[in-house]
Structure formats: C-alpha cells, structure tokens
Amino acid sequence: MPAPLALVIGAGLAGAAAASALARQGWQVQVLDTAPAPAAGASSLPAGLMAPHLSADDGLLSRLTRAGLQATRTELERLSAQGRLRPGEDWLASGALEHRIRHTRPPALPEPSADASRPALAGELAKAGLPADALGIWHPQAAWVRPGALVRAWLAEQGVRFKGATRVERLVRVEPDSGEAGPGWQAQDDSGGVVAQASLVVVAAALGSAELTQGKLRLQPVRGQVTWGLHDAADALPPFPVNGSGHLLTRLPLDEGLAWLSGSSYGHGERDTEIRQEDHAANLARIRALLPTAAETLAPAFASGTRTGEGAGSVRAWTGVRCASTDRRPLVGMLAPGLWALTAMGSRGLTFSALCAALLAARVGGQAQPLPADLAAALDLARQR
Numbered sequence: 001m002p003a004p005l006a007l008v009i010g011a012g013l014a015g016a017a018a019a020s021a022l023a024r025q026g027w028q029v030q031v032l033d034t035a036p037a038p039a040a041g042a043s044s045l046p047a048g049l050m051a052p053h054l055s056a057d058d059g060l061l062s063r064l065t066r067a068g069l070q071a072t073r074t075e076l077e078r079l080s081a082q083g084r085l086r087p088g089e090d091w092l093a094s095g096a097l098e099h100r101i102r103h104t105r106p107p108a109l110p111e112p113s114a115d116a117s118r119p120a121l122a123g124e125l126a127k128a129g130l131p132a133d134a135l136g137i138w139h140p141q142a143a144w145v146r147p148g149a150l151v152r153a154w155l156a157e158q159g160v161r162f163k164g165a166t167r168v169e170r171l172v173r174v175e176p177d178s179g180e181a182g183p184g185w186q187a188q189d190d191s192g193g194v195v196a197q198a199s200l201v202v203v204a205a206a207l208g209s210a211e212l213t214q215g216k217l218r219l220q221p222v223r224g225q226v227t228w229g230l231h232d233a234a235d236a237l238p239p240f241p242v243n244g245s246g247h248l249l250t251r252l253p254l255d256e257g258l259a260w261l262s263g264s265s266y267g268h269g270e271r272d273t274e275i276r277q278e279d280h281a282a283n284l285a286r287i288r289a290l291l292p293t294a295a296e297t298l299a300p301a302f303a304s305g306t307r308t309g310e311g312a313g314s315v316r317a318w319t320g321v322r323c324a325s326t327d328r329r330p331l332v333g334m335l336a337p338g339l340w341a342l343t344a345m346g347s348r349g350l351t352f353s354a355l356c357a358a359l360l361a362a363r364v365g366g367q368a369q370p371l372p373a374d375l376a377a378a379l380d381l382a383r384q385r
C-alpha cells in the first residue's frame with residue numbers, strides 16, 4: 001500500500017520539523033510555501049540562540065524550554081550524524097552564559113547533572129568581562145543554530161518533498177473517494193484551483209495560519225531586528241554566547257565571514273520589515289546592560305552606521321516578524337478531523353519546533369506523548385477555545 005500523503009503548509013522551522021517528524025512515521029509529506037525557497041520567513045534569521053528559561057518557581061515555561069532544548073539538541077545531533085548538518089558551521093553546542101541583570105535572587109535550578117544549568121564559575125564570568133559578583137548562570141545545553149540550515153536538513157528527510165512558489169489561499173474539506181478512510185482536505189490557490197489534496201494537513205504558516213484556519217487561531221505579529229557585524233575584534237568578545245536581556249552571539253561563521261550578532265528588538269503588533277536606526281540603538285543599549293566591556297568594543301561599529309556592503313567596521317541588520325500566541329506559548333493540535341496546526345513559535349522557534357513536531361506526530365499516530373501531560377496541555381491549541 002502506498003504511504004499516506006500529508007500536506008504541510010509553511011517551510012520554516014515549524015513546518016520543516018513537522019514534515020520530518022511525520023516522514024519518520026511513514027508519511028509521504030509535501031511541503032508547500034509561498035516563497036520559492038525554504039526558510040524565507042522568520043526562519044531566515046542568520047543565527048539564533050536556544051537557551052532554557054529560568055524562573056523562581058521552575059514554572060511551566062521553564063520546564064517546557066528544557067524539554068524543547070533537549071528535543072532540538074537530539075535532532076541537531078541526529079542530523080549531524082547523518083551528514084545533513086555541519087557542527088561548527090550550522091550550529092554549535094556552545095553553551096551560554098546568562099547574565100541575570102534584572103534579578104537580585106538566583107532562580108530555581110534543575111537537579112544537578114552534567115547537562116543542567118548551574119551558577120556560573122568565576123572563570124566564565126571573567127571571560128565575559130563580568131565581575132565575580134555578577135549573577136550568572138551557565139547553560140551547558142544552550143546552542144547557537146542557523147535556522148535555515150536546520151530547515152533544509154529537516155526537509156531533506158526521506159519522504160519529504162518541498163514545493164515553493166505555491167501560496168495556499170484556502171483549505172476546503174472534501175469527502176473521501178470510495179475506499180479511502182476519513183475526509184480529506186484540498187489546498188486551493190487564489191483562483192480556486194486545487195494545488196494539492198491529502199487526508200492530513202498541517203498548517204505551519206506562522207501569521208498566515210490565521211487566515212488558513214478561518215480565524216480559529218489567535219496570532220499576533222511581533223516585529224524584530226537583529227544587529228550584526230563582521231569581526232575585527234573576536235578576541236575582545238566573550239568566547240561563548242551571552243544572554244539575559246537579549247543576547248550577544250560572538251563567533252558565528254556566517255556566509256560573509258566571522259560575525260557577531262545581537263538582538264533583538266520587539267515591536268508588538270508590528271509587521272513591517274524596514275530597518276530602523278532606533279532598533280540598532282536599542283540593541284546596543286541591550287549589549288551595554290548585558291556586557292559593558294563588549295559594548296565598548298562594538299560601539300564604534302554602531303557609530304559608523306548601517307552598511308550593506310563588504311568589510312568590518314559597520315553594522316548590518318536583519319529584520320523579521322515573529323508569530324506569537326496571546327500567552328506566548330506555541331499552539332499545536334487538531335482543529336478538525338485531518339486538519340492540524342503547529343505555529344506561534346514566538347521568539348523560541350529553535351527551542352520549540354522539534355518538541356511540537358514530535359508531539360504532533362505522536363498524536364497523529366495515536367502514540368504516547370513525548371512529554372508529561374501538563375506540558376503537552378500547555379502547548380495544545382485547545383487552550384485558545
């Protein structure tokens with residue numbers, strides 16, 4: 001019997017993770033995207049950080065981010081072992097230092113283990129140019145990742161096909177042909193032409209998901225800008241990512257050369273992608289609060305303005321629009337028989353895509369959930385109803 005066909009709409013982190021997880025369950029998966037190439041939306045971010053969230057009570061979000069981080073790390077290692085990702089080029093298990101500038105008390109920390117977040121050592125603080133009494137936490141599981149590389153690696157899964165330049169205008173429920181189980185869904189273009197049809201559709205189209213599901217999902221745009229630049233002072237910056245309020249990634253092998261990257265600005269309710277000088281200024285202010293010594297090193301590049309050409313000595317920008325739910329947690333689940341959604345990755349697409357995809361694939365396949373029931377419920381889109 002031929003493998004059942006699933007459609008995934010959206011080829012960013014969410015859609016690619018879903019496609020890969022379903023293909024590994026035996027589905028033939030067709031991934032459709034308006035853009036000609038994968039990772040064209042928020043997932044075109046040059047590089048991002050994934051690190052656990054900490055809180056005083058080790059609450060839901062903290063436990064979710066730990067589970068998410070573990071799921072993504074497992075995928076990064078699997079894809080690297082298969083030669084689909086290059087550690088050091090596409091991602092790095094760098095760890096990260098969190099400078100808790102907004103806090104006066106240490107957070108709840110998980111049980112001690114080699115992988116668990118722990119108070120930073122004096123040597124780690126010193127490498128970041130921070131004083132020994134700074135409140136710092138070292139996250140061994142943290143990593144930087146180039147989202148586009150991860151998307152392409154997931155789409156290279158056997159059984160996944162990508163079709164670009166294909167905007168889905170609407171999804172229409174259709175009755176099954178005789179002998180087929182369950183109803184199906186047609187993906188139609190703007191003139192009502194059938195783009196594809198399948199018994200399982202996963203909507204992973206970020207903000208576009210709201211229209212495709214006829215307003216069943218409440219989603220909000222959050223514009224953001226990162227500032228980055230090529231290095232002429234790699235040794236003057238910390239040798240690992242630092243986060244806290246925003247983050248600074250210091251040794252990224254981008255296509256243009258060795259780079260640093262800082263961010264990000266937050267424009268709630270905004271969806272334009274114009275480069276803004278005030279967002280660069282806000283990103284520099286973030287670095288100043290997080291890492292005063294690094295800010296001294298990078299300030300001249302900010303002062304010399306934005307440049308799109310070659311060479312170090314000035315800053316560049318990447319802007320994108322996050323898709324967030326009203327409570328900032330991802331939305332995963334079934335909207336109607338055969339119609340599923342996986343979206344609202346917010347600021348944590350790298351942390352949450354693999355975990356949400358594993359949850360979706362387990363539910364579609366009727367298997368045990370890959371995380372405790374309270375965490376699965378916290379991701380379920382049923383909470384929006």
Ligand SMILES: Cc1cc2nc3c(=O)[nH]c(=O)nc-3n(C[C@H](O)[C@H](O)[C@H](O)COP(=O)(O)OP(=O)(O)OC[C@H]3O[C@@H](n4cnc5c(N)ncnc54)[C@H](O)[C@@H]3O)c2cc1C
Pocket residue numbers: 009010011012013014015032033034035038039040041042043044045047048049050147166167168169204205206207208209212222223224225226263264265318319320321322323343344345346347348349350351
């Ligand atoms: C400034 C900034 C910094 C960030 N930094 C980090 C970070 O450090 N770490 C981190 O984990 N995350 C970060 N993020 C968030 C991360 O980029 C997102 O969470 C993630 O990329 C979202 O993935 P996605 O697949 O849901 O959406 P997208 O990547 O936007 O993909 C959605 C896709 O759906 C397609 N689509 C939409 N409508 C249709 C349609 N009707 N038909 C066909 N296709 C359609 C689009 O073309 C698009 O390709 C950052 C985001 C921003 C903006």
